[in-house]
Amino acid sequence: MIYKGVLTKMQTEFLDPIQYYLVFENDFIHMNQLINKTISIKLVGHQCLSCGLDRPIFRQGFCRSCFFEQPTAGDWIMRPELSTAHLGREDRDLEYEKKIQLQPHIVYLANSSNVKVGVTRKSQIPTRWIDQGAHEAIEIVEVPNRYLAGITEVALKDYVSDKTNWRNMLKNDLKDEDLVSWRERLKTHIPEEAKAYFIENNQETNLVFPVEQYPTKPRSLNLSKVQQYQGVLKGLKGQYLIFEDDTVFNIRANEGLVVELDL
Template sequence: MQYQGVLKKMETEMGDPIQYYLLFEGDFLNVNQVLNKEIKIQFIGYQCLNCGADRPIYRQGFCQSCFFDIPSAGDWIMRPELSTAHLGQEDRDLEYEKKVQLQPHIVYLANSSTIKVGVTRKSQVPTRWIDQGAHEAIEIVEVPNRYLAGITEVALKDHVADKTNWRKMLTNDVVDENLVEIRNNLKQYLPDEALEYYIENNKETHLEFPVLQYPTKVKSLNLVKTPNYQGALKGIKGQYLIFEDNTVFNIRSNEGTVIALEIS
């Protein structure tokens, strides 16, 4: 089987285990079905996910000029507390910002390498947890806009981590935690504006990833430095492909890269 096209983050479907799909123009691959098979990955070039130009990718699948121009790469994406659409104030494109920011958002706890707090649109649950490689997660609050979610996350960062240790996540060096208890302990630190949106009676969501063998020591594949790679696929977790030789390939951080993929 051969595929060629620009990488975008894998689409996922909740299941036991989670199902992963790589989408190419006019074609797709259920990645779960090629576990234990040899995969060849060849770097061909770049294709900005916004303008389509063959320029080096800067961040989030965009070339540098697009990243600093388009509304979907505004600072409020990574820092929700900077959202201003609820005030009618534009960052780059107010109509776009209203569409994204003025909808229900979830502040959650996820356990991927350690307990972390995060923010996502309600429509992105559980996709966001899957992308982070969390094996368990729970909602803390459901608020009506991104700004409220952002200030809630900022308030909780003083008491729980807000980053994932991706190496620890990929080696599966994690332990189960009582997320209900941790969530309840964090309630006292919620900002007053978010307190009425606290979720009292929900349960943890557990996620099962399709991994046959975890790496013992992670080696990250950089396609620019290593434009041709071949290995046996042993697992998928978060947005990473895990290979038998301990190599891991982050699909999300390589969005906008054009590749050829061969499966034997």
């Protein structure tokens, strides 16, 4: 059967194991059901996630002009400490920025390839951890806006990483960490403005991914270069498809590509 659609990040359900769904405009695919089956992926075009035009994708699923113009791609998305909606100051669209920035945010620790600090909206827990391929995570601060979460993350980056090694994450080259102990050690480094929002008594969350075979030397599939790929799906972790020949394909990094999937 052939499916055609625009790639957007896979939707997930927090079950044991995580359930993955690739959603197209008029259909969806339950990806867990395809593990151990052959999949062919073919690039047939592009569609900007904002304007919908067939233009080369620049970043985050947007064409170049939309990336630099749309509020959904503002600098504060990747750098929450740049948020200004709490001050009533507009970046690109104040109403949109108020909607996203002025809601509860979580600063968390997640262990995917190593312990890292991150920020997400409270409504995105545990989706954010799933997307990062974390096998364990814990909330450490819950604040009322994105700015406070951002400055907390910046302060903690001096003491814990804010990056994930995607190759180690996919190889499952990890060790369990006591995230409660990490949380307690980092408590003294939280900025004064956010200290009152420290979460005292929660426990870490564990996540299980549907992977039959981890790659030993993961190779990232660049569909824009090869145009078409075929392989046996062996697992799903983070936003990656993992194939039998150690090829891995990051759905999130390829948002906006129009593809045909032959299953």
